[in-house]
Amino acid sequence: MRDVNRMFLGIAVLALLAVSAVLASCGDDEYSDDGSDSGTDTDTDGGTDTDTDTDTDSDTDTDTDTSTDTDTDTDADTDTETETDTCTDTGCFEGDCFIYSSSDVAALEPYTCINGDLYVEYFSLAELVLPNLTAVCGTISLIDNLYLANLDLGALTSVGALILYNNPALSSLTGLSNLTTVSNGLNIFGSTALTSLDGLNNVSSPIAGVLEIYGNWELTSLDALSGIPSV
Numbered sequence: 258m259r260d261v262n263r264m265f266l267g268i269a270v271l272a273l274l275a276v277s278a279v280l281a282s283c284g285d286d287e288y289s290d291d292g293s294d295s296g297t298d299t300d301t302d303g304g305t306d307t308d309t310d311t312d313t314d315s316d317t318d319t320d321t322d323t324s325t326d327t328d329t330d331t332d333a334d335t336d337t338e339t340e341t342d343t344c345t346d347t348g349c350f351e352g353d354c355f356i357y358s359s360s361d362v363a364a365l366e367p368y369t370c371i372n373g374d375l376y377v378e379y380f381s382l383a384e385l386v387l388p389n390l391t392a393v394c395g396t397i398s399l400i401d402n403l404y405l406a407n408l409d410l411g412a413l414t415s416v417g418a419l420i421l422y423n424n425p426a427l428s429s430l431t432g433l434s435n436l437t438t439v440s441n442g443l444n445i446f447g448s449t450a451l452t453s454l455d456g457l458n459n460v461s462s463p464i465a466g467v468l469e470i471y472g473n474w475e476l477t478s479l480d481a482l483s484g485i486p487s488v
Contacts, residue, residue, distance in 0.1 A: 353395065362387070369412075371395070377402060388412060396441075399424055408432045416440070418466060423447035430456030439485075442466030449474050454481035463487045 348369035356362055356377045365371075366387060374395035377385060384407035385399070396418040399405065405424050409432040418441040421427070428450040437459050444467065445451070451473045461484045468488045470479060 348389070356382075356385075365390075374398065374417075376400070377405075380404070383407065385409065391415070393417065396420060398422070399427075402427075411435060414438065418442035418444075420444045421446070421448055425449045427451065430454060433457060434459065436460055438462040439464055440466075442468070443482075444469045446470075446472045448476075451476050453478055457481045458484065460485055 348367070350365065350368045350371045351373070353373040354361075354365055354371055354375045356365065356375070357379050359379075359382070361379075362382075362385065367389060368387075369389050370392040371390070372394050375393050375397045377397075377399045378401055380401070381404055382402050383404050385402075385405060386407070386409040388409070389412060390410055391412050392415040393413070394417055397416050398420045399408070400420070400422045402424050404426050406426045406428065408427060408430065411432055411434065413433060413436050415438040416436065417439075419436075419439055420442070422444065423446065425447065427448050430451070433456040436457065439460050439462060441464070443457075443460075443464055445454070446469065449472075452475045454470075454476070458481045460482070463486050468482075468485070470476070470482075
């Protein structure tokens with residue numbers, strides 16, 4: 258029985274000691290946590306951010322790229338070429354002319370010059386009369402006009418080139434008697450009725466191209482071409 262009492266006494270002592278330990282622990286917390294936060298964590302930063310990060314990079318771009326390229330084009334390309342062109346008359350036909358009918362001949366009659374070529378290829382054409390025509394800047398080509406007997410270009414003074422090809426009824430060139438300039442070539446072929454070249458007597462210009470007279474069976478003299486200085 259005594260031993261049991263001792264055991265209960267020991268238990269009571271142990272319980273008392275445990276309660277005391279708990280109270281002591283709570284006392285320490287009260288003591289340390291007295292509601293006064295004595296932490297002197299004084300933020301001396303003053304709340305004022307004095308970071309005066311002044312960007313002194315005064316990046317003033319003084320690159321005054323002034324282009325003084327005074328590239329004055331003094332090439333006064335003034336074309337002073339005063340080339341005499343007989344085909345600048347206000348009565349000029351601009352471009353090439355083609356005569357295939359009598360109506361084409363009539364349409365061309367008012368013109369004084371042709372700024373181009375004149376092609377005459379009209380099988381049944383018996384005469385070609387253009388009384389106002391003074392100049393043809395290109396070539397006059399009379400080709401395969403089998404019945405052409407009368408060629409009257411009495412006002413014509415200048416032509417680039419003259420080609421008479423296979424005009425077997427043409428017996429005279431006197432309708433070209435005022436022609437003085439044949440610049441680039443003279444070709445007469447197959448005019449089997451021609452007996453002379455009279456009508457070309459006044460041609461006095463050098464011919465830069467070809468001079469060909471052949472296949473004209475009745476032609477006996479070239480004296481009319483004696484005024485041509487060179488070919």
